[in-house]
Amino acid sequence: MNNAGKPMEESLDPENWELYRDTGYQMVDDMLAFLKDIRSQPVWTKPPSNVRAFLQEELPRGGRPLPDVYRDFLKNILPYRKGNIHPRYFSWVEGTGSFSGALADFLASSMNSNLGIGDHSAVYVEQQVLNWCKQIVGYPSSSAGAFTSGGSVANITALIVARNAFDKKQIRKRGLKGLEAQLVVYCSTETHNCIFKAVETIGVGTDNLRKIPVDEKMEIDLTLLRNQIDIDKKNGLIPFCLVGNAGTVNTGAVDPLSEMAEICRKEKMWFHVDGAIGALLNILPEYQKILKPMTEADSIAFDLHKWLYTNYDAGCVLIRDGESSRSAFIQEANYLAAHERGLAAGPESFSNFGLELSRPFRSLKIWMSLQEHGIDKYERLIRQNIKQAYYTGDRIKQSPDLELLTPVSLNIVCFRFNPGDLPESVLNELNKELMMRLQEKGIAAPSYTFIHRRYAIRMSITNHRTITADLEAIIENTIILGRQIIKENEKYGTYSPAL
Numbered sequence: 174m175n176n177a178g179k180p181m182e183e184s185l186d187p188e189n190w191e192l193y194r195d196t197g198y199q200m201v202d203d204m205l206a207f208l209k210d211i212r213s214q215p216v217w218t219k220p221p222s223n224v225r226a227f228l229q230e231e232l233p234r235g236g237r238p239l240p241d242v243y244r245d246f247l248k249n250i251l252p253y254r255k256g257n258i259h260p261r262y263f264s265w266v267e268g269t270g271s272f273s274g275a276l277a278d279f280l281a282s283s284m285n286s287n288l289g290i291g292d293h294s295a296v297y298v299e300q301q302v303l304n305w306c307k308q309i310v311g312y313p314s315s316s317a318g319a320f321t322s323g324g325s326v327a328n329i330t331a332l333i334v335a336r337n338a339f340d341k342k343q344i345r346k347r348g349l350k351g352l353e354a355q356l357v358v359y360c361s362t363e364t365h366n367c368i369f370k371a372v373e374t375i376g377v378g379t380d381n382l383r384k385i386p387v388d389e390k391m392e393i394d395l396t397l398l399r400n401q402i403d404i405d406k407k408n409g410l411i412p413f414c415l416v417g418n419a420g421t422v423n424t425g426a427v428d429p430l431s432e433m434a435e436i437c438r439k440e441k442m443w444f445h446v447d448g449a450i451g452a453l454l455n456i457l458p459e460y461q462k463i464l465k466p467m468t469e470a471d472s473i474a475f476d477l478h479k480w481l482y483t484n485y486d487a488g489c490v491l492i493r494d495g496e497s498s499r500s501a502f503i504q505e506a507n508y509l510a511a512h513e514r515g516l517a518a519g520p521e522s523f524s525n526f527g528l529e530l531s532r533p534f535r536s537l538k539i540w541m542s543l544q545e546h547g548i549d550k551y552e553r554l555i556r557q558n559i560k561q562a563y564y565t566g567d568r569i570k571q572s573p574d575l576e577l578l579t580p581v582s583l584n585i586v587c588f589r590f591n592p593g594d595l596p597e598s599v600l601n602e603l604n605k606e607l608m609m610r611l612q613e614k615g616i617a618a619p620s621y622t623f624i625h626r627r628y629a630i631r632m633s634i635t636n637h638r639t640i641t642a643d644l645e646a647i648i649e650n651t652i653i654l655g656r657q658i659i660k661e662n663e664k665y666g667t668y669s670p671a672l
């Protein structure tokens with residue numbers, strides 16, 4: 174009870190704002206120092222059991238002061254991070270983020286705008302950045318789109334539009350049952366598994382997804398694709414969507430997009446491009462030629478948290494025909510009806526262009542980064558990563574202990590330790606052990622894949638912090654560890670290299 178005898182009302186705001194200033198400033202100081210010295214830290218440290226136990230504690234009933242909670246973050250959370258801020262992190266395809274991006278997230282989060290609906294600045298920023306994205310990938314300003322959590326949701330969103338656009342009037346009402354025949358989707362065997370999720374989500378089902386084999390460059394085999402489309406048509410099925418890759422996740426391969434676009438025109442199929450990695454390469458003049466057909470696709474999905482190094486999360490989907498995007502999602506709701514004036518006026522809701530209604534202010538970090546650095550700097554950084562991949566490939570080719578498993582493509586290097594006189598049967602196991610040790614020792618974090626059944630140590634360089642010395646470090650340590658593993662294990666034979 175307060176003095177007036179009324180119940181005290183509570184809020185989450187600080188009682189003493191000055192005290193929170195100190196904690197906030199401390200966080201900024203700590204994170205600045207942390208990122209500045211990141212190279213001297215291990216790339217990855219496994220969360221120990223006491224930390225995992227701490228993170229299984231019961232739901233707190235009462236609270237404790239923010240500085241206490243922050244201390245727990247410093248002790249139990251920060252040291253056991255994934256590591257993708259580190260210059261020797263090369264796993265999967267992950268971006269590095271930036272300190273400016275973190276500050277932008279703080280600003281966006283302080284505003285805490287919900288971009289679902291309304292006439293407010295964040296919506297206009299989002300539109301502006303979306304227009305910049307259209308320009309980057311060469312899409313017309315009349316196209317529609319939205320920012321998403323990532324490439325997966327961007328791809329799924331595009332395929333929902335593709336399905337609904339197939340039969341504008343009926344499919345949203347009756348579902349696929351209303352169609353006279355089964356829809357079929359085509360992609361290469363190297364396609365990211367979010368396309369499989371998408372095909373399941375839109376109700377087509379993976380039995381009706383044709384995964385067409387790839388050639389030696391890991392690009393879709395066009396002859397097999399054409400044959401399969403003919404077979405399906407003969408069987409009374411409806412080929413309705415073809416997915417092309419602008420940069421596959423395994424090897425960075427770019428499918429023959431021009432021929433694929435041609436097939437889609439001829440067969441009246443929707444052409445979707447998964448450009449999660451490669452679409453942003455369109456800012457490099459030397460890639461514009463091979464990516465030109467991407468700009469003719471009906472839809473495209475890409476990630477800004479990969480090659481624009483944007484802090485998570487930032488994916489984007491664009492649909493060439495804005496109207497088909499709108500008609501895939503628009504819903505009437507009296508509580509969301511636009512008004513002529515007031516907060517409910519303003520631009521068309523992004524919920525007409527995707528699945529989300531409530532949406533975070535994802536675009537502020539992209540807007541601020543592009544303002545701060547300019548797109549030319551990103552052009553240089555992406556080119557730098559590609560050069561680093563080719564440099565690594567050349568160093569691997571020069572080393573008698575290492576073997577490049579596919580030609581370097583874009584920013585992806587797939588290789589293995591192979592001193593030459595070991596049987597093929599042990600190489601997979603040896604390289605898996607080696608890859609895990611590189612990570613466990615905190616030296617570097619590559620990931621892995623299989624190339625024609627061979628276990629590959631795989632590096633994807635979407636990292637603005639990487640320098641040549643980091644590449645030398647992973648090469649050198651791969652050789653050292655490979656030799657060490659052979660020495661430790663009799664099963665690898667009597668092979669003993671001169672160290």
Ligand SMILES: *Cc1c(COP(=O)(O)O)cnc(C)c1O
Pocket residue numbers: 266322323324325326365367420421422447448449450476488
């Ligand atoms: C990363 C990636 C995806 C998935 O994107 P997320 O942002 O992880 O959801 C899809 N396709 C390709 C080719 C990718 O590299």
